[in-house]
Amino acid sequence: MDRQEIEHAISGYRDPYLNQSLLESGALKDIRIDGANVEVDLEFGYPIKGIQGGIEQLVTNAIENVDGVESVSVAIRSVITGHKPANDVQVLDKVKNIIAVASGKGGVGKSTVSANLALALAAEGARVGILDADIYGPSVGMMLGVPEGQRPEAPEGKYFLPIEAHGIQAMSMAFLVTDKTPMVWRGPMVSGALQQLLTQTRWDELDYLIIDMPPGTGDIQLTLAQKVPVTAAVVVTTPQDIALLDCKKGIEMFTKVNIPVLGVVENMSLYHCPKCGHLEPIFGEGGGERIAQQYGVDLIGQLPLNRTIREQADSGCPTVVAEPDCEVALLYRDMARKAAALLSAQEADPLAMPEIIMRSQD
Template sequence: MPVTREAVEAVLRQYTDPHLNQDPVSAGCVRSIEIQGERVSVQLELGYAAGLFRSGWAQTLAMAIEQLDGVSRADVQVDCVIKPHKAQDQVPALANVKNIIAVASGKGGVGKSTTAANLALALAREGARVGVLDADIYGPSQGIMFGIPEGTKPEIRDQKWFLPLEAHGVQLMSMAFLSDDKTPMVWRGPMVSGALLQLITQTAWKDLDYLVVDMPPGTGDIQLTLAQKVPVTGSVIVTTPQDLALLDAKKGVEMFRKVNIPVLGVVENMAVHICSNCGHAEHLFGEGGGERLADEYNVDLLASLPLSMAIRSQADAGKPTTIADPESQIAMIYQEVARTVGARISQSGQIIAQSMPNIVVSDD
């Protein structure tokens, strides 16, 4: 009995891609199935960066196809092709950037910048080209987290473009690079919004699959400007399980919904503290808060991370966990978050043909 394409597809349908929550056939990942006698070759294409997941996934599916009667050998090839996705209407695309991910929180101190840095580094480890824009103007910290020496300034090209700095394979731009560490930004809202838009539109990013924007905390003027003027593909909300933080995180979810930006999921930080002496687990900030928020707004709980000295000390030392200790359980959680965020974007809506951004002139 010769092997049929239907039989191969039936095998593939039994396996769910954990990031897409669908089997490869239903998710539209199958590019080709070739059958030559007893040999089967399958090509899959994932729309998200999955460098650390790809080969294991290919192996799992190949072994499953080899169980079919009449198959002596199966080869499965999995490629990752990241495409630009549509953002809000009326917002022109950003040159050289395919997808923009806003990392936001309702209040400060919940680990938003740490999450943004680890998400960016995890996406890069999965094989994507990634940039980080530190839009947290009043408390920019990405320079420290990426180990950029104090006083480093970006080069300027043609008196117009800032060239992003590079660290750990990620392109980086921050307001902190344009001012010095000691002087606080004493600015009013409109000045901040103007400076931020300049920073976003005048940075010469080099072919990014993802630009991670570390947003300032809150849901005010700056956040709205960003949401209305920058083509954000999706947002990640960061919170702690504390009731107060959750209250503010809800406002963040509501804000993104109002401006038609999909919420890709929630990351809960400081969910549990494990005593380094005795191993006792204690929920210092309450329990299950991120889960309740995710349920209430029907979004994914992407991760629940512990209150951990390592996460803090590694970020402070300029090497966040994802690269400081890449095989650790916490680093693996960040990799999972990165793949899931990429997968959600790939499912989020229409792909745009990116050649030249449309320039729209309006009267406002």
């Protein structure tokens, strides 16, 4: 038994999101052989709490099949690294990566996806924040169960402290005004307000900041994409033709400002009848996959049309925390890992120090 035999055994396991072996992805950091005992260190560039145990078991089983091995110890850790913003805007202090969640039009469930995606990343072991950039119709605060009228602390009147909700940090215009205050503002005022919310909030050591972008692809969205240090984007759509048309516009917008699109999330893909179990593609089918193929991006996930998702978001307890073991929550967790894995494959920022967020050893 030697190192080459161990590497060969491990090479049979492929990263489910990067489609690479542990050697190709650089996840294999060290192999130590002491007689019949083998110790392996693995390091992933994205949070993997939900599948960590499975990876340990698969790698352990593979090594145990090598002749001469009597005991195996596999240690896994996730190290989230900061990546360069695509638009050369100065990065935010204590924020490693900013992911913009956008849609070409309203009504496709973008904010619900944003909130659950942020919560799913946190459930996977990352430190996460969410910024509600929809100045005209902020909804993230309600979705996270932040009581109406709760205001962020503002020490010395110089900055805001984000509000903690379900283990993530949140900031929204809704925290600063009442629900009866109309935002009768022109585009430049909205852009300025968002930049203030972003830069004057004292985020606390975030691996990911999710920005719930306003719907559409007009001047406001383009300005935000150019002035916010966005690392990458996710575009949300539904399968219907008009939504797919606007989804294309959203991808084109990010392409114009050189922001990489990690992929497309297809919401409301199928309706599952709770009584008979029948599945019906009410808004059409295959649209998200076709868009992803056309633009050479990934289909990050497909979510069902489910009343419970809406009810849980409206009640301030989104699906990922309301029913963490249900099928939809697990879909969100899978989407979060996939988006983070795709981001981890991008060029890292050498000035951003990595932070070990979890470690497990037998």
